[in-house]
Amino acid sequence: SDAIPRTQGLALPPGLSKPAFLSAISELRTILGTQHVELIDGDLQNGWYMEHPNTHDMMPILDSEKFVASAVVYPGCVADVQKITVWANKYLIPISPISLGRNLGYGGSAPRVRGSVTIDLGRRMNKILDINAEDCTCLVEPGVTFYALYEDIQKRGLGDRLWIDSPDLGGGSVVGNTLDRGVGYTPYGDHWAMHAGLEVVLPEGEVVRTGMGSLPGNNTWQSFPYGFGPFSDGIFSQSNFGIVTKMGMTLMPNPGGYESFMYTFQNESDLVPLIEIIRPLRISNILENVAQLRHGLQTLAVKGHPRTRYYSGGGPMPQSIIHLELQKAPIGDHTWAYYGMTYGPPHIRKYKSDIIDAEFRKIPGCRKIDPSTLPADEYFWSRDKIAAGEPDLVELLWTNWVPNGCHIAFSPVSPIRGADAQKLYELAKKRHTEAGIDLMPAFCVGLREMHLIVEIVFDGKNEEMKKKAEKCLRDMISDAAELGYGEYRTHLALMDQVASTYSWNDNALMKFNEKLKDALDPNGILAPGRCGIWPKRFRGRGWEM
Amino acid sequence: SDAIPRTQGLALPPGLSKPAFLSAISELRTILGTQHVELIDGDLQNGWYMEHPNTHDMMPILDSEKFVASAVVYPGCVADVQKITVWANKYLIPISPISLGRNLGYGGSAPRVRGSVTIDLGRRMNKILDINAEDCTCLVEPGVTFYALYEDIQKRGLGDRLWIDSPDLGGGSVVGNTLDRGVGYTPYGDHWAMHAGLEVVLPEGEVVRTGMGSLPGNNTWQSFPYGFGPFSDGIFSQSNFGIVTKMGMTLMPNPGGYESFMYTFQNESDLVPLIEIIRPLRISNILENVAQLRHGLQTLAVKGHPRTRYYSGGGPMPQSIIHLELQKAPIGDHTWAYYGMTYGPPHIRKYKSDIIDAEFRKIPGCRKIDPSTLPADEYFWSRDKIAAGEPDLVELLWTNWVPNGCHIAFSPVSPIRGADAQKLYELAKKRHTEAGIDLMPAFCVGLREMHLIVEIVFDGKNEEMKKKAEKCLRDMISDAAELGYGEYRTHLALMDQVASTYSWNDNALMKFNEKLKDALDPNGILAPGRCGIWPKRFRGRGWEM
C-alpha cells in the first residue's frame, strides 16, 4: 500500500536519452562496482521515517513523481565521491548528495531536478572518525546519525563527560542536518555555529579541507574552525557548491546537572508579553537552551491520535474543541506551552529558575507544571531527553494527525519580539483559516532570533488537500516577505520562491551565488536548483517554480 | 625625526607609467572630489598608534619603502566605493581597503603590493548606524572604533545594559579587527563569531548584503546571521574578495556584576599542568572570558620602561634579571600570570571562582593576587577594564621596550593542551635565543583553542635587528608547521609563507581560494596577495615572498 504507481517511467536526467543514460550508468557501475549503483526504474516505496526511501520525496506536496531520482549511488570513500563527480561532468548528469535523506518536511532525500542521480553518502560512509574527550569534539562521516553518535559516546564510557545536541528526531545525520543549518535544543542548538572543520569534494572533483584541516599534521581541525585566510565553510551550507565527506562538531561538556521545566499560558494573546519576557532572559543565557514555545493544538497532536478522534468537521479544528480536550490532558488547558531546561549544579539552576519563574508569572494564568504529576508517556519527557542531549523519536507522533500523514514546513525567522511573533502568527492563522488547515505553530527560540516552525500536516493521497497546503505555504511566504520576514530553510518545491524574497539590490545576493556556482561548477552538475541556485546551463530555462 | 627619507620616489602601481598613473588619479579626483584623493609623493611620516599613517607600514620588518601606497582615497559612501572599484578595473590599479589601518604588528595600514591605492574607508564612513538595546546588536561603518562604540553606548544611556568587546587596544575599528578575525577579552571575545551581517562591495562594483540583509524591509539582519542559502560572510574575512562597508555586531548584555582575578605561577614548567587545568574549566565556561596567560617578561615590559633600564647586555635578557625585577614589583616574582574575570551576581561569581581557586592551587607556588594591594597604575587594572568591556590603550606600553619600538607577531593556534603549549613555547624560545631576542609569549585562551601571541619588539631603525627578527619569525613559522601548528593571522611580509603551510592535498585550499578570487576579481585589482591569495594576473610572477 506504500508503493506509488509510476506512470511516468524511469526519471531520466534532463537532456539524456534513455540509452545514453543507461550506458553512462553502466560505466559508473564499472567504476564503483555494480552493487553500488542502483537504477530506480521499479515502483517507488514510501516506507516511514526509520525506513525512508532514498529515491524520492515520500511526502510529496506536488506530483509524487516530480522529485524522483534516476539512480542512487553508494560511494564507499572520498575517492569514490571524486570519481562520481568526474563521471557526472563527463555526461552532464545532475548529482544530488544526501547524507541520510531524512530531511522530511523539506524534501526528504529527493533531488530538486527530476532524474538526478542521488549520491547516498550515508549508507557506506558512516564512521565516527574521532571522539576527543579532552577538546570535547568529534569528527564524523555523513552517515553518522545523532543516535549513533550518542550511542558511541556511551559505549566508549564517555557518557558522563560528553553531550551531543540532537534535533527533535535523532535519526537524521549530524552532517546533513548541520549543512541544512538545522537546530537542536541544548545550549549547543545552533548546529552550524557548533561545527568545526569540513572536508569537501568540489563539483569538479578536487578535495579540500577547511580551516586548520589543510595544515598537514594539525591537531586543531576540530578545535579552531577558522584556520588562515578566507573562512569558507559557510558557502557549503544550504548550497550546491560541494559534497561534504567529513565534518567536525563540538560536543558539550556535561554541565553537572539539569532540570526540565514547563510553563503553560492560557490565552492566545499571552504570546506578545511572553515573548517580550523571554528575549532578555534568553540573550543573557538565563534561559539557556533553544527552547520551544508550542501551541496547544500540538500538545494534542503529539499524543499521536488522528484528529478525527477529536473532531470530524471540515476546516480548522475549532479552538473550543482544543481547549476541551486539553482540559482532560495531564498538563491541563492552555494555549501556549513553554518547554525549557536549566543546567548546572542545583544552586546554579535554582538561581536561574527563580528568575524565570518570577518573570513568567507576570503573565496572569501562567502555570508551572510539576513534572512529578506527569505520566511517563507524556510528551514533556521527550523534550526532557532531547534538551539533555539524548536523541528521541516521539516528535514523529503528530504526523498521525491525518491519514497518510505528510508534512511540510513554513519556517520564518524573526527577532525575539512580541510584535513580530504576533504578526507571523496572525498571517499564518489567516492563511490556514482560508485553506481550512489546522495551525500548529512552534517557536524555537535561538539566542537573538526565533525560528517559527509551522508544520502543515497533509494527507499525501489527497490531491485537493495538497493543493490547498501548497497555496497556503506560498501565500504565507509572500505575506511574510512583504512584512520583512524570510525563511531560514525550506522544502525543494519552495526554494525558488523563498530565494526570490532575498532580493535586495536587484537580487544581488543571488547573482553573487550564481557567480560562485558557475566558477565552482561550470557544467552545473551538482544539485542544480538547490536553495534556488541554478547553474548557467539551467538558469532562466523554465526550471524555477 | 619620524619622517622616513624616500629614496625610491612615488610608489607606482605595477605596470603603470608615472604619467598614466597620474592621469588615472586625476580622473579619480574628478569622480570623488579632489580633496578625497591624496597622492603619496612626499615624505612618509611614522607617527604613533593614535596618529598612525595610512600610507605605509610604520613598523617595517623589511625595507621601509616596501609596503607603501601610491595614493590614499577617502570614499564618503557606498557609491563612492563602487566607483573606486570601477576605476581600478579600468586602469588595472590594485586597491587596498583599510577600515582604520591600526593593524599594527600585522602590517598596519599598508598594502601588500607596493604602489597600490589605499582605500581609507574609516575617515569618512564612520557612523554608528544602529544600536539596538532590545536585541543587543549594533550596525557600524568601517570607521567606528571600539572607543567610539563604547562612548556612544554611554552617551545614549545604555551603558548599564550593553557591553562591547574590545581587543587590547581600543583604537582599532570594529570592522577591520573583526575582518582580520581579531580577538577581545570578554565572553564575546571571538569577534568573527559575534558579528552578524555584512554589506560588501565586490571587486567589480556590485553591492551585496549577506544573511537576512538581502531581505528588503527585514528587522533580523543583526539578530540572525545566516539568512537563506549559502552563508557567505566567512569568505570576506582574511581575504581579498570584497570591501566591507557595513557590519553588524552582537553586544553582550550587562552580566549583572563582574570581578577580575589574577594568579601567578612560579616556574616555567608550571605551563604544562596549568594549561591542562585551564582546558576543562574553559570549555565548560567556568573560565568565562578569553583570558591571557602572560610571561613574567611581559609584566616587566608593560610597565613601559626600556629594557636598558634593567639590562644593557646583548642577547635575550637573562631570566635571573627578570625574576629579580619582578621581586620588586607589586605582584611579586613569577614566570606566568593569568588574568581572568568572573561574571554575574556575587554568589554566581563565587561558585566559579571557588572552583578556579581550588584547581589553580593544585600547582605548587601558585599565588592569588589580591587586587586591593595593587596600585592604580598596575597593568592588572587595564586587563580589568578590557574584560569588563571598556577599551584601553595601556597595552601600548611594552612597545617602549627598545628604541623606535616596532613589533611583529608570531600567532600560532593550538588546542588548550599542556603538551602543545610546551612545544610552541620551546620552539619560540629556541629561535629567540638563536636570534638574541627577548621572548614575550602570551596565550589568549579561546573556547577550545589558544592563540599563542609572541610579539617580537624590534628597533625599526636597526637593520640588523630587523633581519634577525624576520629570520626568527620565518624559522618559527616553519618549525611550527612541521609540528602541525599554523598561524591564525599574520603580517603582510609573512602571508605567503603562512599560507603555504596550509598545504594539504597539494595546496587544494589555496587553489580553491584562487578559483574564487579569479571569479570575483577577474582583473585582480583588490588587495592582491593578501593572505597569500594572488589573482591570476600576479600569480607565479615572482610576487610571492
Ligand SMILES: Cc1cc2nc3c(=O)[nH]c(=O)nc-3n(C[C@H](O)[C@H](O)[C@H](O)COP(=O)(O)OP(=O)(O)OC[C@H]3O[C@@H](n4cnc5c(N)ncnc54)[C@H](O)[C@@H]3O)c2cc1C
Ligand atoms: C517530526 C519531525 C521533526 C523534526 N524536527 C527537526 C528539528 O528539531 N530540527 C531540525 O533541524 N530538523 C528537524 N526536522 C527535519 C529533518 O528531519 C532533520 O533536519 C534531519 O536531520 C535532516 O535529515 P538528514 O540529517 O538525513 O539530512 P539529509 O537529508 O541527508 O540532508 C539534508 C540536505 O542537506 C544537503 N546535504 C546533506 N548531506 C550533504 C553532504 N554530505 N554534502 C552536501 N550536501 C549535503 C542535501 O541538500 C540534503 O538534501 C524534523 C523532521 C520531522 C519529520
Ligand SMILES: Cc1cc2nc3c(=O)[nH]c(=O)nc-3n(C[C@H](O)[C@H](O)[C@H](O)COP(=O)(O)OP(=O)(O)OC[C@H]3O[C@@H](n4cnc5c(N)ncnc54)[C@H](O)[C@@H]3O)c2cc1C
Ligand atoms: C599593543 C598591541 C596590542 C594588540 N592587541 C590586539 C588584540 O588583543 N586583539 C587583536 O585582535 N588585535 C590586537 N592588536 C592588533 C591590531 O591593533 C588590532 O587588531 C586592530 O584592531 C586592527 O586594526 P584596525 O581595526 O584599524 O583594522 P584595519 O587595519 O583597518 O584592518 C585590518 C585588515 O583587514 C582588512 N580590512 C579592514 N577593513 C576592511 C574592509 N572594510 N573591507 C575589506 N577588508 C578590510 C585589511 O586587509 C586590513 O589591512 C594589537 C596591536 C598592538 C599594537
